[in-house]
Amino acid sequence: MNKLASIKENINDERINKLNFWLRSMSDFEDADIEQVSGDASFRRYFRVRKDSLSFIAMDSPPEKENCGSFLKVANFLDHMSVNVPRIIESNIEEGFLLLSDLGSQDYLDVLIQSPESAKNLYEDAIKSLHKIQHHGKTFQTELPPYDEKLLKEELSIFYEWLCSRHIGLKFGDDDMKKWLQCCDELISNALKQPKVFVHRDFHSRNLMKTKKNNPGIVDFQDAVEGPITYDIVSLLRDCYISWPETKVQEWCEDYYFSLDHSIKKIMNFKKFIYYFDLMGVHRHLKAAGIFFRLHYRDGKSGYIKDVPRTINYIYKVTLKYPELSFLRVLIKERCMPALRKV
Structure with a gap:
């Protein structure tokens, strides 16, 4: 994942605005720095969220195109197997947003x-x-x-x-x-x-x-x-x-x-x-x-x-x-x- 740019309120990107609003509605993330780190071959996008010395990953997964529930279900299965997968910090399944632990930037x-x-x-x-x-x-x-x-x-x-x-x-x-x-x-x-x-x-x-x-x-x-x-x-x-x-x-x-x-x-x-x-x-x-x-x-x-x-x-x-x-x-x-x- 590579740092691209900090995201601000964007009248042309409703998803970014919703993600910003959701993150800043949580007291721990009111003044967090948010930067896009990657997209992939699907419709998902990922953002790094920095708060003080901590780092998290926000996943934008449009519910009409991606299945957020499947991610949560499989993440739970894999976590029980003691393999290293992102922990779920917060979730908003209805809007298609997840806040995850950050596994780093080196694939x-x-x-x-x-x-x-x-x-x-x-x-x-x-x-x-x-x-x-x-x-x-x-x-x-x-x-x-x-x-x-x-x-x-x-x-x-x-x-x-x-x-x-x-x-x-x-x-x-x-x-x-x-x-x-x-x-x-x-x-x-x-x-x-x-x-x-x-x-x-x-x-x-x-x-x-x-x-x-x-x-x-x-x-x-x-x-x-x-x-x-x-x-x-x-x-x-x-x-x-x-x-x-x-x-x-x-x-x-x-x-x-x-x-x-x-x-x-x-x-x-x-x-x-x-x-x-x-x-x-x-x-x-x-x-x-x-x-x-x-x-x-x-x-x-x-x-x-x-x-x-x-x-x-x-x-x-x-x-x-x-x-x-x-x-x-x-x-x-x-x-x-x-x-x-x-x-």
């Missing part, structure tokens, strides 16, 4: 870019936290929405609609559509047959904060679901925002797998885990590439376009390993990659 991505040598310790900590979530999350995961066939299909359709159709201008004929749907079925089947766990759903370097205690701080968890065991680990290790040599990814995969509960390893050997991991990554990266172009064309947020080549390259490398993804391999190499060079 993993910034730290890793500045100090790549820190990766070993940072990823060890992240994998430990992920194990906590998946182990202790057994108590809570059935209270989350299911990562079911309907949702998996919807996510894959984002790639076709926004990258293939909107960006490239590509319309599949009957034969190609059949092959595309067969690839989708393969990816969906792979996701549904995996052991089910508590899934953060965006467990990557921009949502992990480097903290002095109980590292990492974990944010942006409100879309958590009950779903495939490999989803969060592939989100972390094949991150859309930073990449690592495949040998390093393999080492981290081994660290993750061999620390799993024995009951999981009994039904999923390492070879099967890697297969699940690879195909789950293809699903996630197809969705992400589509979302990045949707943000660009629909929402006017073009900052994620630079991350599409990395994301697409992950897909291509995996398709080289599996004949059942041959249609996708040709699509990525012959249609998607050339189109990305023109962005």
Whole structure:
């Protein structure tokens, strides 16, 4: 999160004015300094609130577009697992405002870019936290929405609609559509047959904060679901925002797998885990590439376009390993990659 500017009363931004009014209605924050620190790929915005030597984060989550209640619910679950998430200081669900504890301004991505040598310790900590979530999350995961066939299909359709159709201008004929749907079925089947766990759903370097205690701080968890065991680990290790040599990814995969509960390893050997991991990554990266172009064309947020080549390259490398993804391999190499060079 980066400091941008102090916010004042703004006749052009009703949300900021409401947030200001809400914060200053609390006696402890009447004269607090408020500055915007970030927005994200959703409609949420975040502000740092300083009072004397203390610092907090205010979240603006428009109720007609974002589910504040889900954030509170999942935050409570994660807090019970002893992982590091923001504490809820105050809430106004009706207006869509939350006041949270401040986990700091260093996300993993910034730290890793500045100090790549820190990766070993940072990823060890992240994998430990992920194990906590998946182990202790057994108590809570059935209270989350299911990562079911309907949702998996919807996510894959984002790639076709926004990258293939909107960006490239590509319309599949009957034969190609059949092959595309067969690839989708393969990816969906792979996701549904995996052991089910508590899934953060965006467990990557921009949502992990480097903290002095109980590292990492974990944010942006409100879309958590009950779903495939490999989803969060592939989100972390094949991150859309930073990449690592495949040998390093393999080492981290081994660290993750061999620390799993024995009951999981009994039904999923390492070879099967890697297969699940690879195909789950293809699903996630197809969705992400589509979302990045949707943000660009629909929402006017073009900052994620630079991350599409990395994301697409992950897909291509995996398709080289599996004949059942041959249609996708040709699509990525012959249609998607050339189109990305023109962005």
